[in-house]
Structures are given as structure tokens and as C-alpha cells.
Amino acid sequence: MQYKLTFKDYNEALKQDKILGLKCGSCGNVNVPPCMVCRKCGSSELDIIELKGSGTIQTYTVINVAPENRESEVPYIVVLVELEEGPWIMGNLGGVKPEEVTVAVMGKKVAMEKASVYAGDKYSWGELARPLFTLLN
Ligand SMILES: [Zn+2]
Incomplete structure (x- = not known):
């Protein structure tokens, strides 16, 4: 299993004033900071989204x-x-x-x-x- 969003990429985006999160395709939970599976339901169906801040x-x-x-x-x-x-x-x-x-x-x-x-x-x-x-x- 691979990290969809690494801490390094999260940090690089943040340096450019963007907060990235991982939206769960299974339950809709938005995970920040990055993780391998959804913190709420454990699904690995995660998509990178940009948060409003x-x-x-x-x-x-x-x-x-x-x-x-x-x-x-x-x-x-x-x-x-x-x-x-x-x-x-x-x-x-x-x-x-x-x-x-x-x-x-x-x-x-x-x-x-x-x-x-x-x-x-x-x-x-x-x-x-x-x-x-x-x-x-
Ligand atoms: Zn979930």
C-alpha cells in the first residue's frame, strides 16, 4: 500500500499556502494531516483535495x-x-x-x-x- 499524499508533499503544498487533505470516497471524512487510510472508517479510497483554510x-x-x-x-x-x-x-x-x-x-x-x-x-x-x-x- 502506498501513501496517496506524503508528509513531504503536504508540507511542500503548505509552503505554497495550500492545505491539502484526503477525502474519503467511502464515508466522506476529510483527513488532515495525511494518512494511509481514513481515520474514521479505515478505507484506503482517498482523494487529494485542497481545503479552504x-x-x-x-x-x-x-x-x-x-x-x-x-x-x-x-x-x-x-x-x-x-x-x-x-x-x-x-x-x-x-x-x-x-x-x-x-x-x-x-x-x-x-x-x-x-x-x-x-x-x-x-x-x-x-x-x-x-x-x-x-x-x-
Ligand atoms: Zn472514511
Whole structure:
């Protein structure tokens, strides 16, 4: 069995501001990040789709102690977003000061503005990307 969408391809697409998912042909579930079989029903009938990048903040945290190679970024806000298509993904939240963010952001609508690309750590194969979300009002 082969991966329809590898993490490498997912990451390369994300660097170009595209969130790719795998839509299950059997149950309709949209899987992100990539997987070999549908997380809901186990089917391998998966098709690559591009997601809209909009959703709702479910929770957040503020990073003050940087992981390797991201020392210049702190503090920054990490959000867990439920995308319109269903999957939950992590990203950064821009446009809000990390020292001013409160639980009021939970439940707010966001859209991916672009991907933020950063140097990976010693366990990565190179640059990685994550979505940078901004609040929609
Ligand atoms: Zn399925």
C-alpha cells in the first residue's frame, strides 16, 4: 500500500499556502494531516483535495520558550482550528499580540492568510510550514 499524499508533499503544498487533505470516497471524512487510510472508517479510497483554510479556533496557547531554531519568533500564539471541512489542525495566529490574547479568541472564525515557513529542527528533513491564521470579523 502506498501513501496517496506524503508528509513531504503536504508540507511542500503548505509552503505554497495550500492545505491539502484526503477525502474519503467511502464515508466522506476529510483527513488532515495525511494518512494511509481514513481515520474514521479505515478505507484506503482517498482523494487529494485542497481545503479552504477557514475554520473556528477551538483552543490556543502562547509559546514563550522556543523550540530549536525558532528562538527569534517567541512569543507567538499557536491555535488549534477546526476547519470548515472537519479536520482540526494547528497553526499560528497573527494579528493579535501574544501578550494580549485571551480565551475570547476561542470560537472565533479564522482564515489562513498564508503559510509561515520555518527552519526544521535536527529531526526534520528541512524547512517546515504551518498555517498562519488571522481573525475574520
Ligand atoms: Zn472514511
